[in-house]
Amino acid sequence: MDFRLSEDNLLLEQAAKDFSARAIIPQAHIYDESAEFPKSIFKEAHASGFFNLTIPEKYAGIGLSSLATSLVIERLAYGCSGVTTSIVANDLALTPIVIAGTEEQKEKFVKPICQKGDFASFCLSEPGAGSDVSSLSCKLQKVEGGYLLNGNKQWITNGGYSSQFTVFAKLDTLIDEKNKAEKHKSICCVVVSRSSEGVTIGKSENKLGQRCSNTTTVSFENVFVPNDCLIGKEGEGFYTAMKTLDFTRPMTAAIAVGIASRAFDEAMSYSFQRKQFGQQIFDFQAIQSILADAGTDIDAARLLTLRAATMADNGEKNSLESSMAKRFAADSAMRITTDAVQVFGGYGYTKDYPVEKLMRDAKLMQIYEGTSQVQRIVIAKELQKKFKK
């Protein structure tokens, strides 16, 4: 076991840090306030090689390992997690095609998005199906030459700006009313172009945090999906979605580490500047305890994240480790950002300092890509399997 990063990864991490400091941090609070989609930052991120990070170079992505991606993502999220969520959403939308699509589908649906710097969205959640994705109600009906897609998707990151949607829906002929326990076996994964007739984008959500990341509903009404837009086989969609989430979860954990480490840096430097009772507040043991716990948990979250990412790079199954990383990093980020506001006292509660934004942004990490409660269910199930072996 060697905890040192390679020379290449150190250089990459530094480049992401520099990009974040130059292109993201100075504008983050402005986009947070306006909740505007920061197109110019994304354009620059694409030009600088900080977009489509995990997508193979063959399909015009950057082709980074999961480990290297986690390092970059952490640095970008240090600048703004809203920007980073929208960047990672492209990997999330394109990964199902990379892992389950044919060569022609990767050329047709992955490469052009990466080449043009377009956005794509991952459409799994629905108004009535969040944690319980197998109960989703979007339907595919077999017709000549393909399928008709009907239903509504909720909470779709970049929905308002995406030119392509990776959609999970149930195929009518596979729905087995008698066997409800196997309901996930009817789910298929299809690619839908935004320009298809019957696609409607809803309003942008006015969110608590990560406000510049666009989130919308997407509705499909009798949308024709040609046969060649089915990714993988009929009924394999659920497994493709789960494999995708196992792969992308270390990246989500890395966003949480980035938020937490920014809050920690801000709190540390403020604790040396601020004086009360004639001394810097860092000298109070109560403040030191907060900072000591934060520093420890950030390191632990980062190590869990890099372990899950390394396992993905080695082709090992990492459901347990990626859920542990995501759960711990998200919950730590929430606590560390709340504590950072505490270290700043009343000033931390205002928009004049960056910590209140971090606290609002951190909350989302406990919700999307599987809530902290759901991660614990996954962890417990995986531990049970290990224990019973």
Ligand SMILES: Cc1cc2nc3c(=O)[nH]c(=O)nc-3n(C[C@H](O)[C@H](O)[C@H](O)COP(=O)(O)OP(=O)(O)OC[C@H]3O[C@@H](n4cnc5c(N)ncnc54)[C@H](O)[C@@H]3O)c2cc1C
């Ligand atoms: C800003 C944002 C962006 C998002 N982006 C995307 C996206 O791009 N694509 C996409 O498909 N989805 C996206 N999501 C959806 C996200 O993944 C879901 O919100 C999440 O999975 C939770 O689902 P839900 O909101 O329906 O909550 P629910 O599932 O209704 O959960 C409500 C509460 O109940 C708890 N709960 C549920 N089931 C259990 C259980 N079995 N045991 C214990 N507790 C339980 C949850 O932990 C939570 O606290 C996004 C969400 C947000 C807010």
